[in-house]
Amino acid sequence: MQDKLIHKYKMYGSNIVLDVNSGAVHVFDDLSFEVLDYYGKSTTQDILDKLSVKFNKDEILESISEIDELVNAGQLFTEDKYKEYIPLWTNNRVIKALCLHISHDCNLRCGYCFAATGNFGGERTMMSPEIGKKAIDFLIRESGSRRNLEIDFFGGEPLMNFDSVKEIVSYAKEKEKEYNKKFKFTITTNALLLNEEKRNYINENMNNVVLSIDGRPEVNDRMRFRVDGTGTYKDILPHILDMAESRNQDNYYVRGTFTRNNLDFSNDVLHLADLGFKQVSVEPVVAAKDTGYDIREEDLPVLYDQYEKLAHEYVKREKDGKGFNFFHFMIDLGQGPCVSKRLGGCGSGHEYVAVTPEGDIYPCHQFVGMKEFKMGNVNETEVNRSIQKNFSSCNVYSKEECSECWAKFYCSGGCAANAFQFNGTINKPYKIGCSLEKKRVECAVWIQTQL
């Protein structure tokens, strides 16, 4: 049991110890790292007998004393006392964020697209301003006393329906004062249709913009291509560079996907950084086993090595004044969010939902089209509360694998859609996703010990 209370690992010569339930992070010397294996399980004399062949006795006693000090300070082997905060999460019955599927069509035919090349397995349709406005009304009604509300414009390709985007944004802003709400907007685009007019509008109205590009030209064009099969890299890059610069390299992400075709993805991250991008995310594809480009168990050692290699270069560049942010290495060890937020994660299905062009409501964009998860429609007054309850009841203690995991307060239980895709339930996490997340947290913590 005691072993579950800490996570210890070595990385680039550092002995790192994470106290799971307090969040404290320590770097141990080699002696204390070994003492930790026996601490609490053996007597002081036994520890001396076992380790005095290798280490000085006085130093062993010093080390034990220092570990005692951390235990007494609540920074090592602390107990898990957070289950009592679950009601703060599960009793939450308000929706505060919408993913608006403004377009179920796309001008690309990306090989790995979970949206079935943009139409989510249905008709190629666009959201009308009327449906968008009803979605805003729905959000205001369902958000209770929450003031900060969020709208993500998503697709398909949102720039194919940009007039609707503008009309919906205007409508939401009109409602802010009347209902004492504050809307934040995000748009995700493949950048092909970006021009000066759209760029300026996005910069004036969108708090965040996500720009899709996978990395090196040949990597990007292998999976991100047009209807006629031609690649996009050379056409989108100038648009994306321009957008990032126009936002002063802040409040955006260039976002790529790596697959089994480019397990050396750290080179894609560094390619994007070398182009000057300061906000970068390159993430593993989540794909079925029969696709050929899915990430497999046997790929994990290579990917672990890639994350470590990337972490090392990340620190080097930061120290050289050429740093950049990598989405999955961003970690707040100082405080971070409240406990209830850490227990439940993204809030999909109960405080965050997706709306299709027809106004249908789903737990998140990745559940769209799965009829058993349809929660209602913005034209109706009622939401399927049992689906909402199922999702709000999903937390790190409702999943056996998560409740025992050292990374649970940083990962918050993983992605419900990935869990359902691989295990047929939102209460059993996607194993490969867990393995990669744990490696990323290890790297993120190591980076913090170096900077």
Add this chain to the structure above:
Amino acid sequence: MKHIKTINGASLTNSGECQTVAK
């Protein structure tokens, strides 16, 4: 401490209007 360097203290112990995980 001679053998142990603490990078940060008890951030969890010290921890819906927030943005839609790792004041």
